[in-house]
Amino acid sequence: MALIVQKFGGTSVGSVERINAVADKVIAEHKAGNDVVVVVSAMGGETDRLLKLANEVARNPNSRELDVLLATGEQVTIALLSIALEARNYPACSYTGAQVHIRTDSAYNKARIIDIDVGRVNKTLKEGKIVVIAGFQGIDEHGNITTLGRGGSDTTAVAMAAALKADECHIYTDVDGVYTADPRIVPAARRLENLTYEEMLELASLGSKVLQIRSVEFARKYNVQLRVLSSFKEGPGTLITGEDENMEQALISGIAYNRDEAKLTVVGVPDKPGIAFSILGPIADAYIEVDMIVQNVGVDNTTDFTFTVHRNDYEKALAILKKNVAKLGTKNITGDNRIVKISVVGVGMRSHAGIASKMFDALAKEGINIMMISTSEIKISVVVDEKYLELGVRTLHSAFELENGSNVEGDSRA
Numbered sequence: 252m253a254l255i256v257q258k259f260g261g262t263s264v265g266s267v268e269r270i271n272a273v274a275d276k277v278i279a280e281h282k283a284g285n286d287v288v289v290v291v292s293a294m295g296g297e298t299d300r301l302l303k304l305a306n307e308v309a310r311n312p313n314s315r316e317l318d319v320l321l322a323t324g325e326q327v328t329i330a331l332l333s334i335a336l337e338a339r340n341y342p343a344c345s346y347t348g349a350q351v352h353i354r355t356d357s358a359y360n361k362a363r364i365i366d367i368d369v370g371r372v373n374k375t376l377k378e379g380k381i382v383v384i385a386g387f388q389g390i391d392e393h394g395n396i397t398t399l400g401r402g403g404s405d406t407t408a409v410a411m412a413a414a415l416k417a418d419e420c421h422i423y424t425d426v427d428g429v430y431t432a433d434p435r436i437v438p439a440a441r442r443l444e445n446l447t448y449e450e451m452l453e454l455a456s457l458g459s460k461v462l463q464i465r466s467v468e469f470a471r472k473y474n475v476q477l478r479v480l481s482s483f484k485e486g487p488g489t490l491i492t493g494e495d496e497n498m499e500q501a502l503i504s505g506i507a508y509n510r511d512e513a514k515l516t517v518v519g520v521p522d523k524p525g526i527a528f529s530i531l532g533p534i535a536d537a538y539i540e541v542d543m544i545v546q547n548v549g550v551d552n553t554t555d556f557t558f559t560v561h562r563n564d565y566e567k568a569l570a571i572l573k574k575n576v577a578k579l580g581t582k583n584i585t586g587d588n589r590i591v592k593i594s595v596v597g598v599g600m601r602s603h604a605g606i607a608s609k610m611f612d613a614l615a616k617e618g619i620n621i622m623m624i625s626t627s628e629i630k631i632s633v634v635v636d637e638k639y640l641e642l643g644v645r646t647l648h649s650a651f652e653l654e655n656g657s658n659v660e661g662d663s664r665a
C-alpha cells in the first residue's frame with residue numbers, strides 16, 4: 252500500500268460537476284489500495300473575488316484580516332469534496348490548515364511553513380478515511396490564520412507529502428503537465444516527460460506559474476516525487492525529480508516569462524564606491540525586493556544604474572528614489588512598468604556555449620530590443636517591452652526547436 256498526496260487546483264474544483272469528478276478520481280486512487288490525502292484550492296476565481304471584496308471595503312486591507320477572509324475559499328472546497336466522498340460511501344474527513352497543525356511564520360499573505368504535526372492526519376488515515384486538507388493556509392504560533400501566497404496550495408501539498416513521507420505527490424491542474432512554455436502563449440509548446448527540481452525551480456522563479464516556487468523548493472529539499480497531471484484527461488503528465496544520469500537531458504528545457512516586473516533607472520550618478528548601496532539601501536529598508544541590476548560606467552565618470560522590482564512596488568520605489576535625488580547627485584530618474592522578462596532555462600547550458608548569442612540573434616531578427624540581460628549557470632533572462640511578450644516567447648521557442656524536442660545534449664546544432 253502506498254501513500255499518495257493528490258492536489259487539485261482551482262479550475263479542477265471550479266463547479267459542483269468538477270468536484271464530483273474529483274471525488275471519482277480520489278476514489279479510484281483509494282480503490283487501487285492506497286492511502287489518500289487530498290489537498291484542494293478554492294473554487295477557480297474565488298480567491299480573486301474575495302480579494303476584490305476586501306479592496307472595496309478598504310484601499311489597503313489589514314493583512315491579518317485579509318488572511319482570515321482568503322482562507323475561507325479553501326474551507327468551502329474541503330467540505331464540498333468530503334460531502335461528495337461521503338455520499339459515495341467513502342468515509343472522508345476535511346481539515347483546515349490549523350486543524351492539522353500546518354505551522355507557519357506570521358508573515359500574513361505570504362507565510363512560510365515551519366513545520367507540520369502529522370499526528371491527526373495519520374490517525375484519520377488509520378481509521379480508513381480519506382483525508383481532505385485545505386491548501387494555501389496555516390496557523391502561526393499565536394493561533395492566527397495565515398495564507399501562503401498565491402498558488403500556495405501546491406506548497407501545502409508538497410509540504411504534506413514531505414511530512415507524511417508520502418510515496419508520491421500528484422498535482423492535478425488544467426494542463427496535462429509542464430510544457431516547454433506556457434501553452435496559453437505558445438500553442439506549439441510540448442509537454443516534458445521529466446524535469447529536474449533545479450530546472451523546475453528556475454522556471455517557477457522566472458514566472459511559470461504552473462507550480463508555486465516554494466512547492467518546488469520543498470520537493471527538492473525533501474526529495475518528494477512530484478508529478479504534474481491533468482484533472483481532465485488521462486496521461487503520464489510530467490515527473491519532477493532529482494538529476495538522474497539516465498535522464499535524457501535537454502539542452503534547453505523551457506521558456507518562462509514574467510510580466511510582474513518594472514524597471515527603474517537612476518541616470519548619471521557619480522561613479523564612486525558606495526553608490527549602489529546609497530540607491531538600493533532605502534529600497535531594501537522599505538522591504539522592496541530587487542531582482543535584476545545593471546550598472547555601466549559612461550565616459551564622463553558617471554554611471555546609469557538600472558534595477559527591477561515587482562510591479563506592485565513600482566510607485567513606491569519611484570517615490571523613494573525621487574525623495575533621494577539630491578543625495579544621489581543624479582541627473583534624472585526614469586522608470587518603465589510596461590516590461591516583461593523572458594528567460595531561457597536549461598541545465599544543458601552548463602556545458603554548451605553559444606546559447607546567449609543564439610537567443611540575442613533570434614530576438615534581433617524580429618526587431619525586439621533588449622533592455623537588460625542577466626544570466627546564471629542554467630538560465631539567461633532578458634527584459635523587453637511588454638508588447639513583445641508573445642512574439643518574444645514564440646520566437647525563442649522555435650529558435651531553440653523546443654516544439655520537436657530535438658535539442659537534447661549531443662545534438663550537433665547545440
Ligand code: ADP
Pocket residue numbers: 259260261262263292402423424425426428429430431432433434435458459460461462505
Ligand atoms: P491551478 O489552479 O491548478 O493551480 P494554475 O493556473 O496555477 O493552476 O497553473 C496552471 C497554468 O499554468 C496553466 O493553465 C498554464 O497556463 C500555466 N503555465 C505557465 N507556464 C507553464 C508551463 N511551462 N507549462 C504548463 N503550464 C504553464
Ligand code: ASP
Pocket residue numbers: 260261292293298299324386387400401402403404405
Ligand atoms: N486559492 C489560492 C490562489 O488562488 C491558492 C491556490 O489556488 O493555490 O492563489
Ligand code: MG
Pocket residue numbers: 260402405460461462463
Ligand atoms: Mg496554481
